[in-house]
Amino acid sequence: GAVVSQHPSWVICKSGTSVKIECRSLDFQATTMFWYRQFPKQSLMLMATSNEGSKATYEQGVEKDKFLINHASLTLSTLTVTSAHPEDSSFYICSASRGPPTGELFFGEGSRLTVL
């Protein structure tokens, strides 16, 4: 199967700092990448959809100025949590799509963010 890699897998930061998480598709070109957030013992919540070279589409309730998403190439998308606060602590997961018709997504390993 296709491989999607996230980095870092674990990050601890101080409140007020910004953190960048990278998502790479290693062996295919991802036309679309998705960012999810998973709270403990809960499901994945779609945050935003990003297409290479265009602005991300954010889901309702997700602050676009706080969660900056950049999809600079067909193999790389980044999520920057700006001015992080303890309530931003969560597990962030990216996924990449090779596009239709399968609709299948390939997931990264996830990045656990802890804001102190």
Place this chain on the structure above:
Amino acid sequence: AQSVTQLDSQVPVFEEAPVELRCNYSSSVSVYLFWYVQYPNQGLQLLLKYLSGSTLVESINGFEAEFNKSQTSFHLRKPSVHISDTAEYFCAVSGYNKLIFGAGTRLAVHP
């Protein structure tokens, strides 16, 4: 709008017993349906998917799911579970190029 409902948050079961994890969805468009599994401290892995064709789909480790359009369901079943099947299972529906997940069902297999 699309949504996915997993009716059971937790399913405890003894080893070698059968199990069914329930999933219902709603969508106004044609959908693709998926089951993903998340083992402890790991990322998500695709277990099986329904895109079209036969309504019964199978995975390589003995799970199967049946797409029932009239009941808008995609329940996951296994006739005999193993300890190693202990994990969180997520049902998901894809449409409009988005994947929407259910809340997940924690399958706990006991010896």
